[in-house]
Amino acid sequence: MHECVIKRIEIEFPWGCAALVGFKLFHGTHQIQPINPEAWIVSGGGLLMYDEPYWLRERPYILEAHCYNLDDTYDHTLQLRIVVGTPEEVFAPIHTVSLLDRINDMWRRVIYRKR
Numbered sequence: 001m002h003e004c005v006i007k008r009i010e011i012e013f014p015w016g017c018a019a020l021v022g023f024k025l026f027h028g029t030h031q032i033q034p035i036n037p038e039a040w041i042v043s044g045g046g047l048l049m050y051d052e053p054y055w056l057r058e059r060p061y062i063l064e065a066h067c068y069n070l071d072d073t074y075d076h077t078l079q080l081r082i083v084v085g086t087p088e089e090v091f092a093p094i095h096t097v098s099l100l101d102r103i104n105d106m107w108r109r110v111i112y113r114k115r
Contacts, residue, residue, distance in 0.1 A: 002086075003056060003057055003086075003087060004084045004085065004086060004087070005055050005084065005086070005091070006032070006054040006056065006083070007051070008049060008082070008083040009032070009050040009080075009082055010048070010081040011023055011041060011043075011048045011079070011080055012048075012079040012081075013042075013043040013044070013045050013046060013048070014076050014077065015045030017045055017071065017076045018044055018071070019042045019043060020069060020076070021042065021067065021069050021070070021071070021076045021078065022040035022041065022042050023040060023041045023065065023067050024066040025063060025064070025065055025080075026065075026066065027056060027062075028060075028062075032063070033052075053090050053091070055087065063082070065078075
């Protein structure tokens with residue numbers, strides 16, 4: 001595997017887990033999500049999405065999920081989806097319109113509207 005960038009992380013919590021299930025994602029010793037190292041991602045159920053790019057530059061390109069379940073009655077299973085792309089895809093230059101172009105466009109619309 002070559003260098004890649006995590007584009008999106010999706011964690012699906014089962015409905016009914018009552019925020020008794022927690023999740024963290026690591027690359028080596030670096031915690032990727034949540035950003036606060038003392039926090040855990042918890043939910044009562046549903047899909048959580050994080051669209052913050054994370055560049056996997058260092059080998060090994062292995063991610064590790066840490067999870068817990070405090071529910072003493074039911075087992076709960078999280079679903080984890082990770083979307084990756086090449087650095088060129090994720091960090092490609094975005095075509096931006098300059099402020100001057102926007103002002104010119106605005107004036108054209110104002111002038112032509114009055115005619």
